[in-house]
Amino acid sequence: MLKKDGVSIGLGLWKIANDQCAETVYNAIKLGYRHLDSACDYGNEVEVGQGITRALTDGLCSQEELTITSKLWNTYHSPEHVKPALEKILTDLNLDYLDSFLIHFPIAQAFVPFEERYPPEWFYDPEADNPTMKLAQVPLADTWRAMEDLVHQGLVKRIGVCNYNSGLLHDLMSYATIKPAELQIESHPYLTQEPLIRLAKNYGMAVTAFSPFGALSYLELAMADADESVLAQEVITRAANKYNKTPAQIVLRWGLQRGCSVITKTTKTERLQENLDVFDFALADDEMAAISALNKNRRFNDPGKFCESAFNTFYPIYD
Ligand SMILES: NC(=O)c1ccc[n+]([C@@H]2O[C@H](COP(=O)([O-])OP(=O)(O)OC[C@H]3O[C@@H](n4cnc5c(N)ncnc54)[C@H](OP(=O)(O)O)[C@@H]3O)[C@@H](O)[C@H]2O)c1
Numbered sequence: 001m002l003k004k005d006g007v008s009i010g011l012g013l014w015k016i017a018n019d020q021c022a023e024t025v026y027n028a029i030k031l032g033y034r035h036l037d038s039a040c041d042y043g044n045e046v047e048v049g050q051g052i053t054r055a056l057t058d059g060l061c062s063q064e065e066l067t068i069t070s071k072l073w074n075t076y077h078s079p080e081h082v083k084p085a086l087e088k089i090l091t092d093l094n095l096d097y098l099d100s101f102l103i104h105f106p107i108a109q110a111f112v113p114f115e116e117r118y119p120p121e122w123f124y125d126p127e128a129d130n131p132t133m134k135l136a137q138v139p140l141a142d143t144w145r146a147m148e149d150l151v152h153q154g155l156v157k158r159i160g161v162c163n164y165n166s167g168l169l170h171d172l173m174s175y176a177t178i179k180p181a182e183l184q185i186e187s188h189p190y191l192t193q194e195p196l197i198r199l200a201k202n203y204g205m206a207v208t209a210f211s212p213f214g215a216l217s218y219l220e221l222a223m224a225d226a227d228e229s230v231l232a233q234e235v236i237t238r239a240a241n242k243y244n245k246t247p248a249q250i251v252l253r254w255g256l257q258r259g260c261s262v263i264t265k266t267t268k269t270e271r272l273q274e275n276l277d278v279f280d281f282a283l284a285d286d287e288m289a290a291i292s293a294l295n296k297n298r299r300f301n302d303p304g305k306f307c308e309s310a311f312n313t314f315y316p317i318y319d
Pocket of ligand 1: 011012013014015037038104162163184185209210211212213214216217248249263264265266267268271274275301
């Protein structure tokens with residue numbers, strides 16, 4: 001069972017090396033993944049497209065069975081850049097529409113032409129002695145209107161946002177003529193985000209949780225410490241023993257049972273299989289509550305921290 005009660009396990013594509021990406025996407029679809037989480041910023045959309053194309057050519061599934069998400073990068077927030085940014089993504093992915101297109105961050109950065117650098121990433125002037133980010137004054141409402149136009153033109157089925165807080169969601173709902181269909185946020189047992197998830201659902205949005213294993217994704221970026229892994233927590237290992245599952249499967253199952261889709265990244269075939277194999281058991285209410293009680297509001301993906309340490313620019317978006 002790949003999808004139940006409207007939630008799914010998706011394959012995250014951030015930090016998958018270009019030379020592994022097409023094969024990983026193909027393997028994932030072969031194993032049964034139907035939800036792929038891509039982004040311009042991940043720098044591997046050409047290879048993601050190759051994997052999808054090969055899977056469709058081999059008849060592993062139809063395109064209609066796939067849910068393919070990509071994201072508008074920060075440098076393309078100005079309305080005139082939104083459609084070209086989407087068209088570039090579609091070309092790279094070898095698709096003629098996206099299922100879901102999300103604003104990647106509520107952060108508008110100065111435009112960088114495709115021919116100058118793609119993906120542009122965070123620095124405006126990476127070759128400078130002291131490179132920094134260059135912010136742009138673009139209201140999110142203007143970007144949203146250009147996103148709505150993509151739906152009207154049949155280029156994307158649904159639009160949504162990532163990394164928005166409650167205040168930004170309230171504001172977005174006040175002006176959206178096409179309501180956001182999806183909120184994608186960091187969420188794991190150390191960052192449960194209960195009020196935000198509840199609010200998004202009240203607004204009729206599907207919620208997708210990224211970095212479900214918390215620290216694991218951030219060790220290689222030196223943004224987390226090894227002892228911060230949630231997988232060693234006793235409530236999780238106890239449930240793993242009880243259900244004959246791995247700690248990773250318990251964490252993914254907890255995410256699904258909260259009514260969220262969960263996207264997770266691996267390039268290893270056995271882990272791709274393991275991460276999908278979470279639909280044949282259910283955690284009890286007290287186990288769900290015990291895992292949720294691990295929350296300590298630990299955010300690993302925080303622009304307020306990494307923009308300053310990695311990109312020489314102080315730019316908090318969460319208080
Ligand atoms: N919208 C946003 O701003 C945003 C931000 C971050 C992430 N995302 C999306 O969310 C996706 C998932 O988040 P993520 O990649 O940050 O983190 P993640 O999926 O929580 O963690 C990935 C890490 O966990 C390891 N792993 C995977 N399966 C495992 C298992 N069964 N047992 C033990 N370790 C396992 C992986 O190692 P191996 O690869 O070596 O197996 C990798 O080091 C991303 O790929 C991206 O698509 C979106």
